[in-house]
Amino acid sequence: MFDDAFTKLRTHDRMRSDWKHLLKTKPIVIFSLPSCPWCVKVKALLKHYTPHVVTVSSEDKASLNAYTGMSTYPQVYVIGRLLGGYTETLAFCEEEEPQSTCVLQ
Secondary structure (H helix, E strand, O other), rough: HHHHHHHHHHHHHHHHHHHHHHHHHOOOEEEEEOHHHHHHHHHOOHHOOOOOEOOOOOOHHHHHHHHOOOOOOOOEOOOEEEEEEEHHHHHHHHHHOOOOOOOOO
């Protein structure tokens, strides 16, 4: 029982470390769920910027939610900062470039 808890803790710590690294090294990161329609929309909105997409498994979802403080998907990060979900990303894009595609850089 102790070994299982220790293994889960090590796995959780490794995931947190991986997420921190991604957010520091990739300009646009999308945490996505496999069957989320809003995730599909935000990926289409940002496709020209080749975002780094992380598909979150059901096993990792609770850990990511605890790490980010956000429980809805998609979770969009730009230059390491949380932008929000689809609605916030769309609003940002429309504010920055109303007649064109989103400019995030």
